Amino acid sequence: MAKIIHVGKGSTSYKVIVSNNSLTKSNLKEATKSSRKILIVTDSGIPKAYLKSLKENLGKEKKVYVHTIPMGETSKSFEEYMKILEKLAKQNFDRSDLLIALGGGMVGDITGFSASSYLRGIDFIQIPTSLLAQVDSSVGGKTAINIKQGKNLVGAFYNPKIVLVSTSFLKSLKDSEFSSGLGEIVKYSYLGNKKIKNILKNKANKVIKRDSKIMEELVVESIKTKSRIVTSDEKENGIRAILNLGHTFGHAIEAKCGYKNIPHGQAVIYGMQIVARISFLEGLIEKEDYIEMDEILSSLNLDTNFQQFKYTEIRKYLKNDKKVSSGKLSLILLNKGLTGYKTDKFDSSNFSKAFKIN
Numbered sequence: 001m002a003k004i005i006h007v008g009k010g011s012t013s014y015k016v017i018v019s020n021n022s023l024t025k026s027n028l029k030e031a032t033k034s035s036r037k038i039l040i041v042t043d044s045g046i047p048k049a050y051l052k053s054l055k056e057n058l059g060k061e062k063k064v065y066v067h068t069i070p071m072g073e074t075s076k077s078f079e080e081y082m083k084i085l086e087k088l089a090k091q092n093f094d095r096s097d098l099l100i101a102l103g104g105g106m107v108g109d110i111t112g113f114s115a116s117s118y119l120r121g122i123d124f125i126q127i128p129t130s131l132l133a134q135v136d137s138s139v140g141g142k143t144a145i146n147i148k149q150g151k152n153l154v155g156a157f158y159n160p161k162i163v164l165v166s167t168s169f170l171k172s173l174k175d176s177e178f179s180s181g182l183g184e185i186v187k188y189s190y191l192g193n194k195k196i197k198n199i200l201k202n203k204a205n206k207v208i209k210r211d212s213k214i215m216e217e218l219v220v221e222s223i224k225t226k227s228r229i230v231t232s233d234e235k236e237n238g239i240r241a242i243l244n245l246g247h248t249f250g251h252a253i254e255a256k257c258g259y260k261n262i263p264h265g266q267a268v269i270y271g272m273q274i275v276a277r278i279s280f281l282e283g284l285i286e287k288e289d290y291i292e293m294d295e296i297l298s299s300l301n302l303d304t305n306f307q308q309f310k311y312t313e314i315r316k317y318l319k320n321d322k323k324v325s326s327g328k329l330s331l332i333l334l335n336k337g338l339t340g341y342k343t344d345k346f347d348s349s350n351f352s353k354a355f356k357i358n
């Protein structure tokens with residue numbers, strides 16, 4: 001049975017449909033009913049069978065174009081963005097037409113940003129294929145591309161028309177990409193979702209095996225948590241910032257690695273371990289709390305070796321963080337209830353200590 005989660009408020013609210021296979025003819029017919037032309041944007045790493053079945057189920061009544069970009073974060077670029085816009089313009093797409101993002105967060109972000117800016121905004125549908133995209137990037141309306149000066153520096157808040165999540169796509173993910181998405185799921189267990197924490201603590205074996213029932217439950221619960229937060233704060237003026245738990249240090253680690261050889265979610269895993277330790281050093285949580293986090297991560301076979309990085313090599317990347325405002329860094333820390341909260345009151349000498357404690 002498909003689960004439906006409602007996200008957002010007013011005229012820009014949208015549904016997220018989650019099931020083993022959400023790309024049914026009827027879901028697609030309903031989602032695309034007002035468009036004559038569709039451009040599917042995907043990347044070279046997405047199994048061709050997914051594109052084929054999407055095209056088949058869209059039917060023959062619409063004119064369907066496909067634009068494939070090279071896989072990898074470097075494609076979330078101005079050049080690839082321009083190619084999408086040029087294709088839309090060349091095929092005379094108008095405001096009633098539609099973009100579909102079929103892929104992970106990279107495809108979702110660049111497609112969403114193209115949709116937000118072409119003709120000052122045309123509709124787009126998110127069909128997330130990676131675990132990270134299913135539980136995080138396809139929901140919440142953040143779209144972006146990277147520029148030389150930094151990741152996600154150019155973008156827009158722009159909600160999709162609908163998100164269609166098929167958990168069967170998770171089977172073909174590489175282990176490293178699956179782990180990257182699990183990192184975000186662990187994050188939701190520290191943003192108040194007790195159901196997720198229970199599953200992670202008691203059914204780690206099934207999670208590792210990508211058991212379809214368990215994965216569907218984790219995806220639905222993650223989206224519910226993200227939806228609750230982004231609906232109450234669509235443009236990140238307040239509570240939404242807690243979704244950045246682990247991201248300040250995570251982004252700095254990604255920048256240090258040149259955005260290569262480290263999936264986003266893996267960097268967030270290291271970032272969460274670091275902020276859990278800072279929270280302990282600030283007297284906000286107990287030692288057993290960050291040890292518990294380490295144990296959950298390890299039981300999911302996730303890489304917890306954040307100590308391969310030194311604070312001295314990460315420090316310079318922290319100041320480029322988007323969360324720096326008026327020269328002040330705000331950080332999401334954990335409190336006694338083990339939920340994230342935003343603060344700019346901390347002792348930054350604890351940063352270097354956090355990298356050293358086990």
Ligand SMILES: NC(=O)c1ccc[n+]([C@@H]2O[C@H](COP(=O)([O-])OP(=O)(O)OC[C@H]3O[C@@H](n4cnc5c(N)ncnc54)[C@H](O)[C@@H]3O)[C@@H](O)[C@H]2O)c1
Nearest residue numbers: 045046071104105106107129130132133137142169172173
């Ligand atoms: N907009 C947001 O709110 C938000 C939130 C978090 C992350 N992001 C962005 O998301 C991006 C990371 O997303 P990602 O981790 O999905 O990376 P990605 O989109 O680069 O996908 C990772 C790899 O997995 C492959 N892949 C995707 N689905 C697959 C499947 N079902 N089977 C086999 N291979 C598959 C892709 O081809 C790619 O090679 C980053 O650009 C990050 O900035 C955005």
